[in-house]
Amino acid sequence: MNAVPDPPPRPAARARRVSLLLFALVLAALTWALQRGHLVVEDRWKPWTPLRVDDPPNLLTPLKLRRLTHDAALCRSVLATTGFRYDAVPDRVTGPGCGFENAVRIRATGAAIGSPFSLSCRAAVxxxxxxxxxxxxxxxxxxxxPVVRIEHFGSYTCRNVYGRPDARRSRHATADAFDVAGFVLADGRRIRVRGGWNGDSAEAQFLHAVHRGACRWFDTVLGPDYNAAHADHLHLDRGRFGLCR
Known part of the structure; x- marks a missing residue:
């Protein structure tokens, strides 16, 4: 009995194969050119190079930032380039679902912060x-x-979301969250989230802009428009969820 030959590839399947082959060839050519020095690419455009906080952000920045979650040593080396003043703190467990790993106690960022606070390395970056x-x-x-002082409500505390006994643990319980209450400018002007969020003033527009900007670097960012519990601060955290409200 004669075997029935396989049908020829459909045009769409043939096109996909050709596209994959061309992609592989281009990738191989680029790799060869980089290794031989025929193609010069800035480090910030190389997926395998570490994150540099001062580099202008690009499409690879979120990928490099995410990598720090799983590489404690790399995270510490990146944090060391930020200019923050901080001290390493030992890993600790303070209760069920509470505690932190690879955290630091921050004494100053690029601005003064008042009371020092503990924050996980990834959240600090x-x-x-x-x-x-x-x-x-x-x-x-x-x-x-410029902003010369960041006013805050702290970071680490062993508690559930909203302090409710039946809720899940807050990201504050793992030092992955930071609450910003306001800012002090170089001329001494104080801008607070409570009382400054609403309206069309330059200060209100500034608060909304920095809230939006935080959504690029944190997984969850909550402000006064989210609920009454956040009427006086911006909640910034690194975690499993993605929410910008």
Missing amino acids: SLALWERHSLQPEAQARLGQ
């Missing part, structure tokens, strides 16, 4: 990116001067 690429540029563009 996100804070540095936000300050460098959103907070300070928006302050200069909208208010004509």
Whole structure:
């Protein structure tokens, strides 16, 4: 009995194969050119190079930031380039679902912060990116001067969401969250989330802009428009969920 020959590939399947082959050839050519030095690419455009907080962000920045979650040593080396003043703190467990690993106690960012606070390394790098690429540029563009002090409600605390006994653990319980209450500008002007969020003033526009900017670097960002519990602060955290409200 004669075997029935396989039908020829459909045009769409043939096109996919050709596209994959061309992609593989282009990738191989680019790799060869990079290795031989015939093609020069800035480190910030190389997926395998570490994140640099001062580099202008690009499509690879979120990927490099995410990598720090699973590489404690790399995260610490990146944090060391931020200019933050901080001390390493030992890993600890303070209760069921509470505690932190690879965290630091921050004494100052690029601005003064008042009371020091503990934050996981990955959240601290996100804070540095936000300050460098959103907070300070928006302050200069909208208010004509830098932020010299960040006012906050702290970071680590062993508690559930909203302090409810039947809720899941808050990201504050793992030092992955930070609550921003307001800012002080170089001329001494104080801008608070409570009382400054609503309206069309330059200060309100600034607060909304830095809230939006934080959504680039943190997984969850919550402000006064989310609910009454956040009427007086911006909640910034690194975690499993993605929410910008």
